[in-house]
Amino acid sequence: MSNLIINDTLANDEWTLVRLPASQIADRKQAGKVVLFKLTGEKTVTEEQISGTAIPATGKIIVPLSVYIARKPELEQRLHANEVGIWVDTHELLEDLLNSVSNINSLPIIAVHVERFADGRIFSLGSLLRTRYGFKNELRAFGDVLRDQLFFLKRSGFSSYVIRADRSAQDALASLKDFSQPYQGAVDNPNPVFKRYNRTA
Amino acid sequence: MYKYDEIDQQIVNERVEQYRDQTRRYLAKELTEDEFRPLRLQNGLYIQRQAPMLRIAVPYGMLSSKQLHKLADIAKKYDKGYGHFSTRQNLQLNWPKLEDTPDILAELATVEMHAIQTSGNCIRNITTDQFAGVAPDEIVDPRVLAEIIRQWSTFHPEFALLPRKFKIAVSGTKDDRAVVQMHDIGMEFFLDKNNKLAIKVWVGGGLGRTPILGTVIHEHLEWQHALTYCEAIIRIYNLHGRRDNAYKARIKILVKALGIDEFKRQVEAEWAHLKDAPNTITEAELARVSKHFEAMPYENLPAQDASFDAAISSNPAFATWVKRSIHAHKTPGYRAVTLSLKPHGSAPGDATSEQMHVVADLAEKYGFGELRVSHEQNLILADVKLSDLLTVWEKARAHGLATPNIGLLTDIICCPGGDFCSLANAKSIPIAVAIQQQFDNLDYLHDIGDIELNISGCMNACGHHHIGHIGILGVDKDGSEWYQVTIGGSQGNYASIGNVIGPSFSAEEMPSVVQKLIEVYIKERTAEERFIDTAKRLGIAPFKAHVYAEKNANKVEVTV
Numbered sequence: 001m002s003n004l005i006i007n008d009t010l011a012n013d014e015w016t017l018v019r020l021p022a023s024q025i026a027d028r029k030q031a032g033k034v035v036l037f038k039l040t041g042e043k044t045v046t047e048e049q050i051s052g053t054a055i056p057a058t059g060k061i062i063v064p065l066s067v068y069i070a071r072k073p074e075l076e077q078r079l080h081a082n083e084v085g086i087w088v089d090t091h092e093l094l095e096d097l098l099n100s101v102s103n104i105n106s107l108p109i110i111a112v113h114v115e116r117f118a119d120g121r122i123f124s125l126g127s128l129l130r131t132r133y134g135f136k137n138e139l140r141a142f143g144d145v146l147r148d149q150l151f152f153l154k155r156s157g158f159s160s161y162v163i164r165a166d167r168s169a170q171d172a173l174a175s176l177k178d179f180s181q182p183y184q185g186a187v188d189n190p191n192p193v194f195k196r197y198n199r200t201a
Numbered sequence: 202m203y204k205y206d207e208i209d210q211q212i213v214n215e216r217v218e219q220y221r222d223q224t225r226r227y228l229a230k231e232l233t234e235d236e237f238r239p240l241r242l243q244n245g246l247y248i249q250r251q252a253p254m255l256r257i258a259v260p261y262g263m264l265s266s267k268q269l270h271k272l273a274d275i276a277k278k279y280d281k282g283y284g285h286f287s288t289r290q291n292l293q294l295n296w297p298k299l300e301d302t303p304d305i306l307a308e309l310a311t312v313e314m315h316a317i318q319t320s321g322n323c324i325r326n327i328t329t330d331q332f333a334g335v336a337p338d339e340i341v342d343p344r345v346l347a348e349i350i351r352q353w354s355t356f357h358p359e360f361a362l363l364p365r366k367f368k369i370a371v372s373g374t375k376d377d378r379a380v381v382q383m384h385d386i387g388m389e390f391f392l393d394k395n396n397k398l399a400i401k402v403w404v405g406g407g408l409g410r411t412p413i414l415g416t417v418i419h420e421h422l423e424w425q426h427a428l429t430y431c432e433a434i435i436r437i438y439n440l441h442g443r444r445d446n447a448y449k450a451r452i453k454i455l456v457k458a459l460g461i462d463e464f465k466r467q468v469e470a471e472w473a474h475l476k477d478a479p480n481t482i483t484e485a486e487l488a489r490v491s492k493h494f495e496a497m498p499y500e501n502l503p504a505q506d507a508s509f510d511a512a513i514s515s516n517p518a519f520a521t522w523v524k525r526s527i528h529a530h531k532t533p534g535y536r537a538v539t540l541s542l543k544p545h546g547s548a549p550g551d552a553t554s555e556q557m558h559v560v561a562d563l564a565e566k567y568g569f570g571e572l573r574v575s576h577e578q579n580l581i582l583a584d585v586k587l588s589d590l591l592t593v594w595e596k597a598r599a600h601g602l603a604t605p606n607i608g609l610l611t612d613i614i615c616c617p618g619g620d621f622c623s624l625a626n627a628k629s630i631p632i633a634v635a636i637q638q639q640f641d642n643l644d645y646l647h648d649i650g651d652i653e654l655n656i657s658g659c660m661n662a663c664g665h666h667h668i669g670h671i672g673i674l675g676v677d678k679d680g681s682e683w684y685q686v687t688i689g690g691s692q693g694n695y696a697s698i699g700n701v702i703g704p705s706f707s708a709e710e711m712p713s714v715v716q717k718l719i720e721v722y723i724k725e726r727t728a729e730e731r732f733i734d735t736a737k738r739l740g741i742a743p744f745k746a747h748v749y750a751e752k753n754a755n756k757v758e759v760t761v
Contacts (some may be wrong), residue, residue, distance in 0.1 A: 030643025038237065117362075120360070120439055121439060123362070124436050124439045125440075131474075139426060149362075152356075152358040152359075152361045155358035156358050156359055164603065178562070179212060179219075179356060180211060183353060183355050184352070184357055184480060186353075188358065192353070193352075198205075199486075199489055
């Protein structure tokens with residue numbers, strides 16, 4: 001069984017993640033500390049990594065945005081067969097994703113990868129994909145995904161979650177229901193409580 | 202004040218259960234230390250030097266008698282019988298047990314209280330003027346929108362894990378008492394030329410390691426858009442604020458890096474999509490929340506009270522207290538009263554359980570059952586009749602709550618510092634206490650007059666040292682504690698950040714350093730000048746010369 005939750009239930013994962021190979025460029029050292037960041041702390045992807053990414057010949061695949069952009073012709077046919085989704089990291093620009101597809105809803109799945117639990121950019125990305133860019137298909141969160149993010153992820157428009165491998169997805173289901181009447185409008189229910197409930201007091 | 206309906210109650214109840222389960226998982230080792238940290242912080246629980254510290258939310262500083270009685274009971278039952286009122290108008294318990302915190306939160310929920318988002322990288326407690334609703338210069342009661350913003354920001358899913366903490370202050374008066382320019386977002390309410398409620402929005406202010414005053418990002422925002430405009434600002438921040446370095450992660454750094462024009466352009470572009478979205482505040486919601494803040498059932502009283510006037514002329518101690526502790530009120534015959542939590546020789550902002558019960562009783566009998574916490578760390582009874590003031594004073598005095606030092610040198614703003622806080626570089630309470638003892642002469646204090654002395658035990662600036670007329674910052678030099686002194690900082694409409702006068706001092710030197718700063722002021726002041734006015738007029742030079750005179754003289758002797 002995978003650690004995947006789709007909507008509110010456990011599910012089998014039909015998708016294969018296509019990973020970039022490890023970077024061959026050594027991390028620069030500065031004052032004894034590894035410097036990984038430009039401004040916000042992320043590595044950049046190299047040409048070698050993109051060309052060196054092994055794409056399986058068949059099956060449903062989720063490919064990194066950088067690979068998708070650079071190697072689109074190879075993937076065109078499978079995209080039409082609804083077999084290609086895109087992996088977006090939280091530091092990547094949604095504009096790059098939008099510029100690389102003619103219609104965002106031609107993608108059956110967008111999977112947003114969160115490297116650290118505390119990285120709340122994933123919530124804004126979800127909100128923007130759903131409300132600004134009208135994405136209607138599966139929106140998945142994976143990476144350092146633990147049950148205490150789920151309620152927020154769900155409200156930010158995510159529809160599936162891969163719980164980190166060392167934790168129980170079964171236990172995590174309960175956290176989708178942490179609160180029954182949230183105050184503010186969000187993606188899952190745009191109306192704030194003062195518009196959905198008669199607060200007479 | 203705002204009273205919960207079933208929706209509000211359900212949210213805090215569900216939070217207690219959520220947190221209880223998070224704590225259970227942590228104690229069962231299902232959550233690591235690192236994983237539990239953001240969860241407990243968002244519930245106000247720090248792990249400190251001696252014990253955990255629990256910060257309880259007091260939304261925009263408003264408390265009922267019933268709530269304060271409960272806080273007193275909690276401090277007694279789960280702590281050492283006292284609590285610390287903070288500069289964010291919250292209450293901190295210094296000695297609770299981690300295992301007890303779910304029960305504490307459950308008790309708080311029974312009086313419509315919680316510890317939600319009192320720490321962590323999220324939207325924190327909304328703060329405002331402690332005289333909201335009663336101040337004569339008030340244009341708009343800021344508490345209505347403060348409450349609406351509180352609800353909107355509570356568990357806002359998109360802003361649950363921001364790059365860093367995010368503080369919002371609101372103000373509804375001409376004279377700003379909420380320090381809006383020191384906040385990530387400051388909202389200044391006013392009535393526009395059509396007599397419509399509007400908001401001037403400030404962004405990018407903050408203290409901490411890099412003190413910066415906020416900049417106006419929107420001159421005239423209609424009130425309906427308060428929430429969607431905040432969403433636009435915070436979305437830009439959430440996406441683009443730095444996450445690689447905690448010291449560079451506040452919104453002020455992003456605003457500075459982009460420049461206010463570019464930041465504003467991005468926010469306005471974002472807001473173009475969010476404006477008029479469902480989170481736009483309705484007339485009906487404004488009216489619903491406003492009802493909770495209607496004027497108290499005041500009696501029709503004359504502006505003067507003979508018994509009060511008589512007490513002033515016959516009782517000099519009472520008269521001295523009145524001079525410092527009583528504030529003007531919108532309604533004739535009423536006054537707002539500040540009860541000092543700064544008796545000389547004890548930790549500023551601390552109150553014992555007994556004192557809390559006393560204040561709660563006073564509020565019940567003489568203040569319509571409500572009180573406030575000020576960001577200067579005192580307690581306020583906002584609606585006391587002139588004829589009751591003498592009784593209030595007598596009872597307050599009997600419990601050490603009537604030191605007549607409000608706004609004076611010993612009314613020190615002070616963080617818990619190195620005695621409690623694991624972030625601190627240096628102790629702050631002993632410095633405050635030593636200064637209070639040095640100036641333990643009421644006549645002298647009153648002669649020095651209005652002055653604000655603020656102490657922080659580290660760069661995080663919980664004691665707002667940057668905006669103190671005299672600011673003291675604890676610093677660590679090679680493992681020992683030193684204190685850096687600034688002068689010329691101020692809050693209010695003409696907020697400014699103080700200038701460092703020179704090399705730092707040891708703890709023992711601090712009372713005499715303050716003494717010397719005061720000596721320069723006394724010598725140089727004109728008849729109307731407060732310390733801050735003299736400091737701003739003269740700059741740091743004469744203060745510096747006098748404070749370091751002895752040190753420099755010693756140096757000369759050594760070299761000769």
